[in-house]
Amino acid sequence: MINIDSRSSKPIYEQIIDGIKENIMKGILQSGDKLPSVRELSGILTTNPNTVSKAYKELERQKAIETIRGKGTYVASNYKPKIDEDKLDELEKQIKNVAIEAHYMGMGKEEVIRLLEKIYKDLKE
Structure with a gap:
């Protein structure tokens, strides 16, 4: 379900958040599904x-999730993604760093876009 890398510099709680979001995006977790306690x-x-x-x-x-007292925690049934300006700024910085790294690896814009499309496709399968 969720892979935790104890050697990663990313905090474990953020890895859990990312893992759950990835499972929702992949369709492994559906709206209304009960999460473990x-x-x-x-x-x-x-x-x-x-x-x-x-x-x-x-x-x-x-x-992204909702807790119903006495019943448990579920994937939200009415989740509507919204843009968080702080997260958007952070995402832009990360993408800029990826673009710089890709350039120094010899990758062009089209190759980076193809790679991003592949990643999206893999997440949707």
């Missing part, structure tokens, strides 16, 4: 329950 997921990932709780809280803030 905080304790269940922390056991599966062998991580601290507070880390999973932090990830769930951020996903709720982004309205």
Whole structure:
């Protein structure tokens, strides 16, 4: 379900957020699907329950998931992506760094676009 790289510089809670979002994008998790409880997921990932709780809280803030008291946590049924200006700025910086790296690897604009299209296609399959 979610792969955690303990050697990564990215915090574990962000890896959990990214993993859940990727599973939603790939269609592995559908609108209305029940997610494991905080304790269940922390056991599966062998991580601290507070880390999973932090990830769930951020996903709720982004309205990607919803928690129903006494019933559990579910993929949001009415999720509508919206642009977060801070995240957009960060994404732009990341894409700029990718473009610079691609240039120094000898890749042209078209090759980068093809690579991005391949990644989108792989995520949708």
